[in-house]
Amino acid sequence: MSVRSTTAEWVRRFWYLLNRGRLEDALRQEMEAHRELMGEPVRFGNALRLREQSSDVWGWGWLDALVRDVRFAVRGLRRTPVFTIVATLSLALGLSLTTSTVSIVNAYLIRSLPYAESDRLYHVRYAPPGPWEPTGMTALDWSSVADVVEFPISASSESFYVGEGGYAQALRGLRVTSGFVEGLGVGVAAGRGLVAHDFAAGSEPIALIGHALWRDRFGSDPGAIGRLIRAETESRPGTAETFRIVGVLAPGFYFGRDRTGIDLLVPHPAPIRTYMVRLREGVPPAAAERRLTDAARRAATSPIPNGWSGVQLDSARDRWLGSLRPVLYGITVAVGLVLVIVCANVAVLMLLRSMQRQKEVAVRLALGSGWRHIARMLLTETAIICVIACGAGIAITAVLLGILSPAIETQLGRPAPSAVGITIDTNVATIVGGISLLAAIALSLIPLTSWGRRVTNALQQDGRVATEGLAMRRLRSGLIAFEVAGSLVLLVGCGLMVRSVVKMMNTDLGFDPAGLNASRITLRARNYPDPAAYRAFHERFAARVTTVTGSKVVFSSWPPFVPPPEHLIAADAGEASISAGTIAVSAGYFSTFGIAITQGRQFTVEEASAEAPVAVISETLARRLWPSGDALGRRVRDVERTQGGSTPGPWRTVVGIAADVRQTYDDGDRSDFYMPRTPDGRFGTFYLRSNQPGPGLFDHFQRAAAEVDRDAVINPPHLVAQDDRTLVESRFLTWMLAGFAAIAAFLAMLGIYGVTAYAVQQRQKEVAIRTALGASQRALMGIFLREGAVLLGVGTAVGLLGGAATSRVLRNQVFGVQPFDAATYAIACALLLAAGFLAIFTAARGVSVANPVKALNSN
Amino acid sequence: MLILRVLAAGPLHGYAIAQRIHVLSREELSVEEGSLYPALQKLLLKGWVKASPAISETGRAVREYKLTLAGRKQLELERANYRRVTAAIGAVLDTA
Helix, strand or coil: CCHHHHHHHHHHHHHHHHCHHHHHHHHHHHHHHHHHHCCCHHHHCCHHHHHHHHHHHCCCHHHHHHHHHHHHHHHHHHHCHHHHHHHHHHHHHHHHHHHHHHHHHHHHHHCCCCCCCHHHEEEEECCCCCCCCCCCHHHCCHHHHCCCEEEEECEEEEEEEECCHHHCEEEEEEEECHHHHHHHCCCEEEECCCCHHHHCCCCCCEEEECHHHHHHHHCCCHHHCCCEEEEEECCCCCCEEEEEEEEEECCCCCCCCCCCCCCEEEECCCCCCCCEEEECCCCCHHHHHHHHHHHHHHHCCCCCCCCCCCCEEEEHHHHHHCCHHHHHHHHHHHHHHHHHHHHHHHHHHHHHHHHHCHHHHHHHHHCCCCHHHHHHHHHHHHHHHHHHHHHHHHHHHHHHHHHHHHHHHHHHCCCCCCCCCCCCCHHHHHHHHHHHHHHHHHHHHHHHHHHHHHHHHHCCCCCCCCCCCHHHHHHHHHHHHHHHHHHHHHHHHHHHHHHHHHHHHHCCCCCCCCCEEEEEEECCHHHCCCHHHHHHHHHHHHHHHHHHHCCCEEEECCCCCCCCCEEEEEECCCCCCEEEEEEEECCCHHHHHCCCEEEECCCCHHHHHHCCCEEEEEHHHHHHHCCCCCCCCCEEEEEEEECCEEEECCCEEEEEEECCCCCCCCCCCCCEEEEECCCCCCEEEEEEECCCCHHHHHHHHHHHHHHHCCCCEECCCEEHHHHCHHHHHHHHHHHHHHHHHHHHHHHHHHHHHHHHHHHHHHCHHHHHHHHHCCCCHHHHHHHHHHHHHHHHHHHHHHHHHHHHHHHHHHCCCCCCCCCCCHHHHHHHHHHHHHHHHHHHHHHHCCCCCCCHHHHHHCC | CHHHHHHHCCCEEHHHHHHHHHHHCCCCCCCCHHHHHHHHHHHHHHCCEEEEEEECCCCCEEEEEEECHHHHHHHHHHHHHHHHHHHHHHHHHHHC
16 A cells, blocks of 8 residues: 555544544434334344444554553552552652662763763873873874774863953863864854864964853853954963854863863864874774874884883773762662562552452453453553652652752762753653563562462452462562562661771871862963962962961872872982882971871971972881881982983982871872972962861962962862762762662561561451460460561571672772671671561551450451 | 445435445345445545535435545456456356
């Protein structure tokens, strides 16, 4: 049949659907009129059957059946309101937790970086972390590796200063090559993007402005496109460049480690040193590393030292996710477990309810409805509950995420990749919808298993409620035991994480991050003719801030919680050199950071100013350099590995020995070497210990800086403790696991209580007989307690096995605690068993029959 | 097919169609007259006939069915098919 006729047929079908009432009425009248006209009306046939056949021709029979099923299911659900409400609420809670977790995982793992083909993006490392890199990398011949590298993504940051006098604004700029635009896929919100022509020599200088800049400085005016903007650059002070604005970047576009966004994007025709590449499809990074190493060797303009590890490629996505991936997996598994426990609870409820419907089902079967029909009815009921629960769950989550999303992003240490943040998008909705569907199907099958062949026997029994079979009891017990097991697994995981976090918090890092604030200064080169001028600024700035806030300001060349660059340290007696982390710090660093000086003293201000030839070394380094004797007063020097060999520093006298500092929790090498220095360049990072909140401090910093140099730019301070990613992430995981474990345990206890109470009610006759025979209440309770104990026991045993599996999975997240830590297991078991027995006890307490005879006589 | 042929002469309502088939077939074909109506619905679905309101001889509201252009084409198609099949059957019966 042709497409046109099929479409026409569907149009006619829909038209029938919309006008159904009218058309069916007309048919009925028609058929009646026909019968009237006939001599022998008998020959007409069964009018009802013929009308139904006529109706079926149009193909909407399935819709009718569905509507009927839904109406019937709703009626059935309304008859047992308690079950319906409890089941819907439990599922809504479970689905809400699931939706939150899926949203977070979607935002960080699935949606990933906001660049095109982000799985092929790699960071390029020419040398291990530290100051040395091969020179001449700007001239690396990218066309020679064009078969493995699709785009070299080169960008160099630039500070632009726009406007004169009072309203000067420092803009974060980025000069990019053509590979940047194509490799990352720069999206524009208005105007146009960069095209190849813009990179040709001699073309008009153009720029793209950032979305925030467009909004704040130009009021989101579309007329801003085409205007000229005049900016002074840091690299060429005194001269201004004029750019024509051709487009506005998409909101949320950022590049680089600090995701503060880009204000000005400018094409740069000349080659720039490239730190990011996009590989061609199917090229393994190892192969690309080899090719790039060769190309780097060819391009290097100075000799490369032996032992150079070559060019390394780090996946952009992995570097950005960092340690977050296992945390996310952990939460996903935990929430999956909670959802399964919720479903098990609802399944038990459905089993109990199905008990009451045995007679109804038996009657229907006797009347000729097949099993498929019964199954469809069950599925409809479960589907309605699941749909409502899914909708409610998503709605709750949407509200929760709206409130909690910024807090979550702070905890995880990095904002969600795209500007949208953690939201519920089509991915999340599809996944959660699919899960709800699976749950609905699984749950609807449960009562079916319990009915089976015995259902027809139900008709022969008196009483409203039939007694249950062994299979049903086993199934119910199995579900509850499974819930107990699941709760135990979560409790064990939570317990391990709690102990791990406590251990971490009790670990002596060697310094005290509490209350320590960090911030960055950026100065304009044109105001400072030489390093001494920079030093003067920093000293005056530090003095001003100290006066205002009352706390000392110290500078350091390297942030805490990051392993510092390694230099070789040589001792004066000629022993072998030892590798140690080297940091340049200002006076008062050790006292501000809380690092104990075990011998000697700290640096003085004069020493820091003059970069005097003194040094402070850590205890471990002192022990390794001079195992026998005293390190104070001895001479050391550091050897910095640079291009073309190594530059030994001046001989320094050891004036102090500091306690060992761990930069990470498993920092093996605690040898550290400190040199005195006040920052003598454009950039400096300073630290201050204060209890004042961030905005207040920021205010002080800015005012103090403005008093010394109006053009200085200070970044808002942040707490150093937030940089302790391991601790923060572990704490986050612990809180999540604790919440999930609590919910799971609560549900399991509720389940146990419910089943025991139900059993008590079911076995009233048996209880009545026993009472009549003289059993005490305690003995009766004992029966139920014993049965409940078996359930708990089985559940705990299975849970311990599951807990062992969890421990293996959590191995990498756990610090200082053995994965099979007996204490954690014991405590978790004890807690769960205690709660379980409490639940059983409370339920069994209701066992007592006032009048056994009456109970025996009733149905 | 028979309904289509009957309607080729002009629009009719349900009873009239049944009468005409009965008469034309020289009273050979007689089935449940009501089974006409499901067949008419199928023709309506396929777009081979169109229905419009009318009044019967007794003054009742009925629907008149009219053959469409597509219906005429379908009639010719089915006629040709029927003739071909009949000829084939006839050939087998005559020779075997």
